Amino acid sequence: MAGNSDPLTPRAKIAVTAGKAVAAASRAAGRGSGSVIGGRVALKLDPDLLARLAQNLDVVLVSATNGKTTTTRLIAEALRAAGPVVSNALGANMPAGITSALAGSSDARYGVIEVDEKYLAGVARDTDPKCIALLNLSRDQLDRAAETRMLAENWREGLAGSKAVIVANADDPLVVWAASSSPNVIWVAAGQMWKDDAWSCPSCGGVMQRPGDDWFCGECGFRRPTPSWALSGDHVLDPHGSAWPIHLQLPGRANKANAASSAAVAAVFGVPPQVALERMYQVQAVAGRYDVVQFMERDLRLLLAKNPAGWLETFSLIDPPPTPVILSVNARGADGTDTSWLWDVDYTRLTGHPICVIGDRKLDLAVRLEVADQHFQVCENLDQAVQMSPPGRIEVIANYTAFQDLRRRVGN
Numbered sequence: 254m255a256g257n258s259d260p261l262t263p264r265a266k267i268a269v270t271a272g273k274a275v276a277a278a279s280r281a282a283g284r285g286s287g288s289v290i291g292g293r294v295a296l297k298l299d300p301d302l303l304a305r306l307a308q309n310l311d312v313v314l315v316s317a318t319n320g321k322t323t324t325t326r327l328i329a330e331a332l333r334a335a336g337p338v339v340s341n342a343l344g345a346n347m348p349a350g351i352t353s354a355l356a357g358s359s360d361a362r363y364g365v366i367e368v369d370e371k372y373l374a375g376v377a378r379d380t381d382p383k384c385i386a387l388l389n390l391s392r393d394q395l396d397r398a399a400e401t402r403m404l405a406e407n408w409r410e411g412l413a414g415s416k417a418v419i420v421a422n423a424d425d426p427l428v429v430w431a432a433s434s435s436p437n438v439i440w441v442a443a444g445q446m447w448k449d450d451a452w453s454c455p456s457c458g459g460v461m462q463r464p465g466d467d468w469f470c471g472e473c474g475f476r477r478p479t480p481s482w483a484l485s486g487d488h489v490l491d492p493h494g495s496a497w498p499i500h501l502q503l504p505g506r507a508n509k510a511n512a513a514s515s516a517a518v519a520a521v522f523g524v525p526p527q528v529a530l531e532r533m534y535q536v537q538a539v540a541g542r543y544d545v546v547q548f549m550e551r552d553l554r555l556l557l558a559k560n561p562a563g564w565l566e567t568f569s570l571i572d573p574p575p576t577p578v579i580l581s582v583n584a585r586g587a588d589g590t591d592t593s594w595l596w597d598v599d600y601t602r603l604t605g606h607p608i609c610v611i612g613d614r615k616l617d618l619a620v621r622l623e624v625a626d627q628h629f630q631v632c633e634n635l636d637q638a639v640q641m642s643p644p645g646r647i648e649v650i651a652n653y654t655a656f657q658d659l660r661r662r663v664g665n
Contacts, residue, residue, distance in 0.1 A: 265305050268298035269356045276353060288341075292349030295356060303348060306355035307380035310339070310364040313518055314380065314417075316373045316408075317388030318401075319563045321346070323503065323539045324388060324511040325367040330536055331519035331529035336362035344540055347372050348379075363522070370404050374411020384521045385412065386420045386514055388443065390427040391450045391562040392594060401450045405431045420517045422510075423480040426468055430455035430475070441517050442466075442483035443510040446569070447562035449597065484513040489526060491516075497526040500534040503543055505570035541660045545646075548663045549639045553579075555659060556650045559588070561597040567650055574605030577642040579635070581612035581655035588653045592617045600625040606648075609638035612655045635662050 261269065276291030284290075295302055313332070315325045322344045329340040339361035341354035346367040355364060368376045370390070377385060387408070390401045408431035412419065421432035423440040427450065432438050444466075445451070451468075452461050459472030469476035481492040488496040489512065499512050512533055519529035538544040542557045558567040571578065584590045592614050600622055608629035610618050615631050622629045632638040639647065651659055659665075 261305055262299075265299045265302055268295040268302050269306075271295060271298055272353060272356060286343060286345070288343065288345045288353035289347070289349045292345070292351070292353035292356075295352055296349060303352045303355070303376070304379045304381075306352065307364060310355070310361060310380075311522065312364040312366060312380045312382040313384045313386065313522075314366050314368050314373065314377060314382045315386045315388070316368045316370050317386075318370065318391045318393045318560065319566070320388050320507060320511050321367045323508060323536075323542070324386060324515055325365055326536050326539050327511055327515040327533045328386070328518050329363075329365040330532045331515055331524055332363045332365060332522055334519075334524050334528050334532055335522055338363045338365055340365040341367055342540075348376060351376060371407070373408055377411060377415065377417065382417045384418045384420060384518055385415070386518050387428045387432055388422055388511070388514060389425045389445065389447075389562070390431070391447055391560060392597070393560040393562075393589070401427055402453075402455055405455055408432075409434045418521050420514055420521070422514065423478050424466070424468075426451045426461060426475075426477075427455055429478060438478075439482065439517055439521070440478045440480040441514050442480035443513050444484060444506065446506070447565050449561070482513060482517040484510050489513045489516050489530065491520070491526050495526075497530055499530055502534060502537045503539070505566060507566040507570075541656070541665050544665055546663045546665050549636065550644060551639055551642060552646045553639070553649050553663060554646065555656065555663075555665065556648060557653070557656045558650050559652050561594055564598045564650070565602075568599075568602040571606075571648040571650075572646055576606060576645075577609070577647045578603060578606045579609045579611060579632075579638045579642075579647060579649045580618060581610075581635075581649070581651035581659060582615070582618050583613040583652060583655040583658070584617075585613070585654045588655075595621045600627055603627055607642065609641055611635060611638050612651070612658075635659060 272291040272295030275294045276287030279287030315321045329338045339358035346369045405427040413434035415435050419432045419435045419438045422428045422443040424445040454470035456475040457473040459470045462471050483490040516526045516529045545554045556567050558564040584592050609632045
């Protein structure tokens with residue numbers, strides 16, 4: 254985008270400086286990265302700061318229930334082929350955290366920004382994005398997030414008439430409904446493993462028909478659009494029908510889907526699929542997710558799963574039985590305090606794995622596993638659970654704050 258080299262007013266500069274000072278003080282006090290509190294202070298001093306910071310950037314926004322942190326990272330790697338990138342790589346994805354991230358770089362050409370689903374429309378208004386990637390919508394944080402159809406409606410209204418190129422998953426009816434109000438959409442066949450939030454038509458409420466990989470509403474005719482990009486096994490198919498191999502160190506089908514969407518986004522900025530996909534190989538772990546760490550003479554693989562769709566995808570990539578599995582669930586503010594979603598997860602997929610259960614809500618999880626007829630043991634903490642497992646690999650699956658607790662304990 255054209256623009257003068259220094260878009261910041263004196264007030265904005267003071268706001269950025271104050272925000273950085275507060276963030277540094279927060280870090281020094283051992284209270285995390287400080288990006289959120291720093292961003293809050295900066296926005297208090299200059300409410301228009303996010304828009305000012307974004308005005309010299311070509312911005313990509315990434316939003317979804319699952320996979321947005323990873324996809325943001327993959328897109329950022331791909332776009333570095335075309336110029337310097339600033340990104341909220343640590344996942345602080347509300348306006349304060351986004352403002353902090355953008356304030357940290359003055360020479361970037363691209364801004365690759367993960368956005369919490371509830372804030373997408375507002376952040377899109379402020380940052381005037383060139384591209385918006387919409388991956389999926391499913392139930393999450395039942396006490397905080399509006400039901401998925403309301404979120405889709407918010408997206409649809411917020412993005413209506415947007416100048417941005419929308420890169421959207423053609424396999425998720427809620428995402429298609431949200432994106433369909435935009436004049437310029439690139440559809441990606443990225444797949445949808447979890448279908449339990451998309452049985453009724455978001456357009457009319459009718460029952461969705463799902464023959465094979467297709468879907469349509471038998472009552473109003475709302476249907477799956479024809480994709481121009483597609484995930485096909487270990488390849489991405491581009492709009493010309495060429496197949497490009499996916500090179501990832503990240504495991505699982507869900508990350509291949511994230512790579513397919515990321516390649517479509519990169520192409521909007523002129524980065525060819527081959528270059529984009531090769532660059533994505535650099536990503537080994539994302540904010541600790543998928544890391545393998547040595548702890549008490551075992552190899553722990555740390556896996557984040559925050560909601561039913563995420564748990565389903567995670568079960569598909571763990572090593573086969575009898576690999577031990579440790580499950581950890583909390584229900585603190587950042588997780589959502591309602592654990593009834595545990596009943597939506599198919600835990601019979603863990604049959605044959607020795608299971609240990611830890612976390613604040615280990616007893617809720619134990620009841621759920623008992624009903625699913627799984628063999629498990631309730632443990633007091635990670636150390637006890639690891640001691641009960643044989644040497645070798647252990648898969649550790651945790652929801653959001655439980656995952657942070659685990660990373661602190663293993664020094665990751």
